[in-house]
Amino acid sequence: MENKDQAKKSVLDTMPKLLQGGTMTLDKPIIAADAEVTEIKYSFRNMTARQYMDALGVDESGSPFYITRQQALALFCKAAGGLNPSVDEHDLRERMGLVDVANAIRLGKSFFSGVGNVGVQLIKSES
Secondary structure, eight states: OHHHHHHHHHHHHTSOHHHHEEEEEEEEEEEETTEEEEEEEEESTTOOHHHHHHHHTTOTTOOSSOOOHHHHHHHHHHHHTTTSTTOOHHHHHHHOOHHHHHHHHHHHHHHHHHHHHHHHHHHHHHO
16 A cells, blocks of 8 residues: 555656646736736646536547647636636636737646646556
8 A cells, every 4th residue: 555655646746836836927917806917826736626527528629638728728717716816717718818828728738638647657556
């Protein structure tokens, strides 16, 4: 049992901190709740299973191996949900500029790929 727990811990630790969560500085600030927002906090690590599945359900054309841009943006919006008091998911989807959306999509896609890689490593460690 200790070997499996050690393998699980080391695999989870290989995911870069950037993909676990952080702060994204906006290229173009947005206005939300009458305040200028210049950065967005996000945490993929604190995302619930429901949030994860809701984000992937946004666009059914993805596959188990890749996600669409819509799904990646939804993942980022879910990861940012609740961490930014004056900003909700709608604000992010409707007000972020193109450069910021591209960065959010990149983070969402990178997180999805990272989760897949962690899953593969966990399966290998249990074999």
